[in-house]
Amino acid sequence: MTTRRTTRRPTRQQQAVADMLGQAGGFASAQAVHTRLREAGEAVGLATVYRTLQALAEAGEVDVLRTDEGEAVYRACEPGHHHHLVCRSCGRTVEVEGPAVERWTDRVAAEHGFTEVTHTLEIFGTCRTCATARPR
Structure with a gap:
């Protein structure tokens, strides 16, 4: 059926x-x-x-x-696998690809006998605009 x-x-x-x-x-x-x-x-x-x-x-x-x-x-x-670079101050987000991350993930999974592996990677920092707006 x-x-x-x-x-x-x-x-x-x-x-x-x-x-x-x-x-x-x-x-x-x-x-x-x-x-x-x-x-x-x-x-x-x-x-x-x-x-x-x-x-x-x-x-x-x-x-x-x-x-x-x-x-x-x-x-x-946007559709497709990607990662994010996110500003801690304003939340501005940039979508980034990470071929090195993909290779590392595949290698580590294979070393430990894992298959059908998924992952997420979020990188947090301070964008240029917020960094320059901070008083020194």
């Missing part, structure tokens, strides 16, 4: 969450997305925002990372 996979269209609220995240530009928490939606006059519950962001992350349509405080933040990203 074969099952047919159906693709459901997003609800108006789910589409509003995805659109707002796309407009955010950088990483944003579910709370921040919810606040922006309310400010824009969208009636979307916080639970819907959380569920939608989680579903988008599971589908690979958004990236998610944990802040130093442990909060999940989300960002609409």
